[in-house]
Amino acid sequence: MINPWIPNSYFTFRVNTILVLGGCKKEEMDCFNKLGPASHPNTVRSMQKKACVDFDKVATGWKDVVVTRKKKIRLLEEVLNLHSESIGEIDNGMEVCTIDFSKGAVSNCPNFSEAVYISCKQMLPESAVDLYEDTDFFSALYTLKGEMLPKFRIVGDNWDLEVKARYHTKSQNNKSLHYFHAYAVKDRVAAQGLDNKRPQKIIDEIEMREFLPTPEVQEAIVADLVNIIPRVLVKYLTPYSTFKKAVIYHIPHPHSKEMVEKSEVCPFGLQFLNPNKAAEMAQILQDIQSKYVPTVTNGGETEVSQKVFFDGDQLTEERARNCQWANTLARTPTERLEGITPAFADWQKCS
Numbered sequence: 001m002i003n004p005w006i007p008n009s010y011f012t013f014r015v016n017t018i019l020v021l022g023g024c025k026k027e028e029m030d031c032f033n034k035l036g037p038a039s040h041p042n043t044v045r046s047m048q049k050k051a052c053v054d055f056d057k058v059a060t061g062w063k064d065v066v067v068t069r070k071k072k073i074r075l076l077e078e079v080l081n082l083h084s085e086s087i088g089e090i091d092n093g094m095e096v097c098t099i100d101f102s103k104g105a106v107s108n109c110p111n112f113s114e115a116v117y118i119s120c121k122q123m124l125p126e127s128a129v130d131l132y133e134d135t136d137f138f139s140a141l142y143t144l145k146g147e148m149l150p151k152f153r154i155v156g157d158n159w160d161l162e163v164k165a166r167y168h169t170k171s172q173n174n175k176s177l178h179y180f181h182a183y184a185v186k187d188r189v190a191a192q193g194l195d196n197k198r199p200q201k202i203i204d205e206i207e208m209r210e211f212l213p214t215p216e217v218q219e220a221i222v223a224d225l226v227n228i229i230p231r232v233l234v235k236y237l238t239p240y241s242t243f244k245k246a247v248i249y250h251i252p253h254p255h256s257k258e259m260v261e262k263s264e265v266c267p268f269g270l271q272f273l274n275p276n277k278a279a280e281m282a283q284i285l286q287d288i289q290s291k292y293v294p295t296v297t298n299g300g301e302t303e304v305s306q307k308v309f310f311d312g313d314q315l316t317e318e319r320a321r322n323c324q325w326a327n328t329l330a331r332t333p334t335e336r337l338e339g340i341t342p343a344f345a346d347w348q349k350c351s
Contacts, residue, residue, distance in 0.1 A: 012037065016044050058266035059184040059292055062150040066294035070305045072120050073144050074111040074296070076137050082109070083134070099137065102130035110299065151190050153309035154268075154288055155345070156182035157316060158275050178274040180284055184292065186264040189255045227251050275319055282323045285310075285337050293339030302332055304339040317344040 015037045019029055032038035039047070083099045101124065106112055123140040124132050163175040213221070227248045233240045234247055250256070271287070273280040294305040310320055320342035330336045 012039055016047065020044060020048070052269070056184075056266060056268055056291070058264070059152065059268075062152050062184070062186065063292055063294045066149050066306050067296060068116065068119065069144055069147060069149060070294070070296050071111050071113070071116045072123075073141060074298070075106070075109055075116055075120055076141050076144075078109045078111060079106055080134065080137055097134045099132050099134055100130060101132050148190050149306070151187040151306070152184050153187065153311055154182055154184050154292060155311045156180060156284070157312055159270060178276055180271045180273050180275050181269070182271070182288070183265055183267040185266075188258040188261060188263065224251060275316060278319070278322065278326070281319045282326070285320060285323050285340060289334055289337055289339050293334075295334060295339065302334045304333050307339055307341050310340045310342050311345045312342070314344045317342045
């Protein structure tokens with residue numbers, strides 16, 4: 001047998017993973033440890049605990065970026081509002097434009113925190129006495145509002161397992177396990193300048209040409225078909241098969257470069273909750289709302305800074321919407337689960 005003397009050997013880690021995923025019990029793990037290839041069961045258990053610490057660090061990092069940006073905007077706006085309320089006008093009608101941004105002057109603002117204050121100060125010009133022009137604040141706000149924020153969605157689905165008992169007794173029967181698995185995936189293309197709380201236009205103002213195919217749209221469809229039809233010809237008509245290399249299999253678009261990149265995914269692991277039960281499905285959504293939806297507290301009220309899509313099959317989407325409808329009369333937006341937008345994906349379209 002191979003006896004890896006090197007501590008924390010990659011080979012040992014891989015063997016540990018195979019044994020754990022294979023369902024080996026403590027006795028089998030101990031046997032492999034004595035033979036050499038695997039670690040002691042206590043070591044494996046501690047490694048599992050270590051692996052689950054900050055398992056969602058990537059997703060919470062995306063959330064923190066959005067929350068921090070919102071807090072910085074609010075802090076700068078609060079300082080400007082306090083300045084406009086406290087200043088007076090001089091004889092020639094010009095307002096005093098100097099703003100004191102020292103820690104003592106802004107520490108009473110509702111959105112003040114040490115981290116947010118330092119981040120805002122880094123965006124302002126250097127000043128030995130913490131005095132700045134109001135134009136410096138407007139410039140910082142313009143920069144913050146124009147930043148490309150990370151947007152992500154959470155994908156989840158039920159995980160079912162049928163455990164059959166080897167020996168059936170009155171207390172030991174077959175078990176049907178129903179759990180929930182989810183992960184977060186970052187949007188490779190972030191839409192800028194679109195409001196995720198209100199529609200782009202009131203329905204009474206929408207014109208027919210805005211949602212019906214115009215001549216320009218029809219010409220664009222024909223242009224796409226010019227690239228699609230040859231694929232059918234070379235695939236199903238044998239005389240044209242020699243032209244396979246001349247066919248365009250990908251229609252270029254403005255985001256082709258971003259879409260060929262690998263998705264950035266953060267797995268959340270398995271939640272031992274049954275989404276078939278309304279109460280446990282609500283608990284799943286509340287967990288997502290509290291951990292991963294960017295929210296900011298303002299005057300004791302929690303406000304959703306950015307909604308998060310929750311993708312699943314049509315049954316999962318239906319259950320999620322039912323949970324939101326059941327909480328319609330809740331007091332706060334977070335209790336109403338307004339930070340989550342359920343949507344269904346077409347994974348099982350062919351099944």
